[in-house]
Amino acid sequence: MSTQLWRVDELMRDLTVKRIRARLDRAELLRVRRGVYGDQPCGEEDELRALMLCLPDEAMLTRHSAAQRYGFGVLREDLVHVQLPATVPRPRLPGLVVHHSVLPAQPVVVRGLPCVPAARCAVDLARTVRRLDALPVLDAAIRSGAVGPDELLAEAAAHRRLRGVRQARDLVPLADGRAECRQESQLRLILLDGRLPAPEPQLWVHDGDGIPRYRLDRGYRKRRIGIEYDGVSHLGRDQLRYDRERMNWLDVNGWRMRYFTDRDLYSRPAHIVATIRAALS
Incomplete structure (x- = not known):
């Protein structure tokens, strides 16, 4: 209760x-x-409701805080982000980040609290966070069902002249709701920025009878090249056994797999591009 x-x-x-x-x-x-x-x-939800009671009536959750409520909060943030019209004084409260906006928005009540519309939330994040994090937000926004590609395109157009809008406009057409985690989206962006062909997401590999056998994070079907991100979920013993069985089956059936980790994503993206370019060559 x-x-x-x-x-x-x-x-x-x-x-x-x-x-x-x-x-x-x-x-x-x-x-x-x-x-x-x-x-x-x-609890945490009640404390958030209490904070909103301390704010002007025009306050709406935005950015990380609204994304979390909509179901596409792929970027961790402990502070509460709210939007206010530019004419409303900025409250100063612990744990609160206030964003003044010149663009009007009708609040959407999500689980009892007012939020900016989902498309506004996604585009505001996509234009203000670093590029490698922006595409995961847009992918997750579509995957959540909170917003569609056309809504994102229209919202990005409405943000002209605002800081970072060029980044958002460039990335919105690349958004794909089939990505299942932040790292998959980041891996795809690294390949695209490296001027490589867009890999097919969530690619199913079939056996000789046409029955789906394994699903790959990304890959190039015609070249039989699979691309996967290995995170902490692959460290368990049962998962390791499954991965080895899967890897051997794919190898026997002519698939060349390339695996990458967080070190590759965040410290040596050029290595990812070079590895896939060599495989495609």
Whole structure:
């Protein structure tokens, strides 16, 4: 059950200051934030609701915070991001990042809290985070079902003259909801930036009877080249056994697999491009 929250001005409509203090002494009321009280200990969601009660009525969750609620929060962020019109003074509260916006937006209520529209959220992130993180946001936004490619294109067009909009406009046409994790999107972007052909995502390999046998993260079907990212999920013993069986079957059936790790993605992307270019040659 969620915590019932009240601003102090709401409590004072029915209670005197003395009665409010008495309820606090008896733990019938608990202070959640300055000026906001609840009827029981708060969880993370209740604390977010309490923070929103401290903000102007025009406040909407945006960027990382809205993306998390929409289901495409692939970038970790502990701070709460809200958007306010440029004419509204900027509140200064711990854990809060305020973004003034010159573009109007109608709030969308997502799990009880107002958010900027999903397309606005995705494009704002895509134009302000680093390029390697921007495409994963756009891919995840489409995969979540919160927004479609046409909506992203229209939103990117509306952001003209804003900081970073060129990056967002360049990446929106590349967005593909078939990517299943941030690293898959980053790997694809590295290949595209290296002027290599776009690999097919979530590529199924069939056996001699035409039955799907294994699915590859990415690959080039005609050249029988598979590309995969190896993360921590591949370190378990059972997963290792499965991977070896799968690797041997693919090798016997003429597939050349290329595997990459976080070191390749974040420290030596040129190695990825050179490896795949050599395989394609």
